[in-house]
Amino acid sequence: MANQRLPIAGTFQLAGRAKAHPAIARINDNGSVQITAAEDQRSLHYSNADDMRYGDIIPGLPAELIFADGARFIPHDTAYRWPGLSSAQRLPAWLEAHWLTVLAAIILVPGFIWVMVYKVIPAAAGASVQYLPDVVATELGEQTLDLLDRFYMEPTQISDAQQEKIIADWQAILQQLELPRDKFRLYFRDSSIGANALALPDGSVILTDDIVGLMQDHPEQLNAVLLHEIGHVEYKHSLKMLAQATATTMMFAMMFGDIEGAGEMILGVGSSLLQSAFSRDMEREADAFAYTQLDKIGHSPHDFANAMRALMKSHGVSEEQLQRHKSEQGEDHSRDLLEYLNSHPDTLERIKAAEEWQPAAK
Numbered sequence: 630m631a632n633q634r635l636p637i638a639g640t641f642q643l644a645g646r647a648k649a650h651p652a653i654a655r656i657n658d659n660g661s662v663q664i665t666a667a668e669d670q671r672s673l674h675y676s677n678a679d680d681m682r683y684g685d686i687i688p689g690l691p692a693e694l695i696f697a698d699g700a701r702f703i704p705h706d707t708a709y710r711w712p713g714l715s716s717a718q719r720l721p722a723w724l725e726a727h728w729l730t731v732l733a734a735i736i737l738v739p740g741f742i743w744v745m746v747y748k749v750i751p752a753a754a755g756a757s758v759q760y761l762p763d764v765v766a767t768e769l770g771e772q773t774l775d776l777l778d779r780f781y782m783e784p785t786q787i788s789d790a791q792q793e794k795i796i797a798d799w800q801a802i803l804q805q806l807e808l809p810r811d812k813f814r815l816y817f818r819d820s821s822i823g824a825n826a827l828a829l830p831d832g833s834v835i836l837t838d839d840i841v842g843l844m845q846d847h848p849e850q851l852n853a854v855l856l857h858e859i860g861h862v863e864y865k866h867s868l869k870m871l872a873q874a875t876a877t878t879m880m881f882a883m884m885f886g887d888i889e890g891a892g893e894m895i896l897g898v899g900s901s902l903l904q905s906a907f908s909r910d911m912e913r914e915a916d917a918f919a920y921t922q923l924d925k926i927g928h929s930p931h932d933f934a935n936a937m938r939a940l941m942k943s944h945g946v947s948e949e950q951l952q953r954h955k956s957e958q959g960e961d962h963s964r965d966l967l968e969y970l971n972s973h974p975d976t977l978e979r980i981k982a983a984e985e986w987q988p989a990a991k
């Protein structure tokens with residue numbers, strides 16, 4: 630460490646004497662200290678590293694070097710700290726000298742993290758996904774479908790005739806709405822996740838056999854659900870979540886210095902996308918998209934409300950249970966119900982909103 634060898638200017642005081650000599654301290658590689666007179670380089674004192682100690686560190690006062698015989702060297706620079714000082718000796722002094730900084734950090738760091746995670750990153754992610762080339766969405770969509778097929782989905786049991794009918798219905802709606810027919814492809818899969826539909830970033834929509842069965846007598850409900858799903862695609866919700874998750878992971882990695890771990894976490898983000906729910910705002914945005922499109926094709930958002938009701942029931946939740954859950958605490962609920970409520974926090978509000986929706990005045 631080169632700076633250890635710089636001469637330190639200060640005053641040297643012999644034990645029990647008031648007179649102080651302007652002096653220079655030099656620290657040698659082995660930790661020993663040589664004190665010479667500032668004026669004529671005359672040697673005043675020499676001490677091995679073991680035969681000296683450091684005075685108490687008091688902010689604003691110089692750090693004294695005290696020799697075995699009681700002589701001391703006092704640096705001119707009150708901020709100077711001897712290289713031999715342990716960090717434990719330095720820390721209290723540093724804290725005292727920088728208490729305002731410490732206090733600010735205690736308050737500001739969580740504030741900074743909060744603002745970054747909930748404000749800056751979502752806004753930046755929202756803005757940045759507009760510039761992502763389509764190939765990213767295509768690639769992500771294909772990878773996710775592949776992942777789903779390997780771990781969550783089985784081949785469909787739905788008959789070809791029924792699939793063709795659903796696809797034809799859906800294609801007719803897309804054409805009516807002037808939406809790209811080749812983009813919003815339907816995929817049929819059997820899955821233990823129950824009645825569900827999910828849209829992938831590239832526009833592919835997966836329908837589980839359970840939702841097809843649930844809504845086979847109500848194609849208008851299935852189409853309402855599909856319009857909600859492609860609302861997520863049109864607003865690039867999954868890409869936004871992916872961008873947010875990646876940026877948040879990067880930020881924590883940079884703050885805590887674990888870049889390698891971040892790499893692994895980012896690789897895991899794609900699959901976590903499957904488990905994590907969209908935010909409430911995103912659901913409302915997709916709902917509003919569905920209402921508007923339903924209205925355009927001469928249908929009503931009530932189709933969507935009815936679809937939500939049917940889905941809720943298929944997951945073992947009655948409206949009464951849901952109402953009760955909202956209005957009281959502590960009553961026993963089946964595990965299914967709790968799980969369902971956790972992933973669909975405001976189903977009732979959404980049903981109500983669909984039923985009360987009015988087209989914007991033209």
Ligand SMILES: [Zn+2]
Nearest residue numbers: 861907912915
């Ligand atoms: Zn949704």
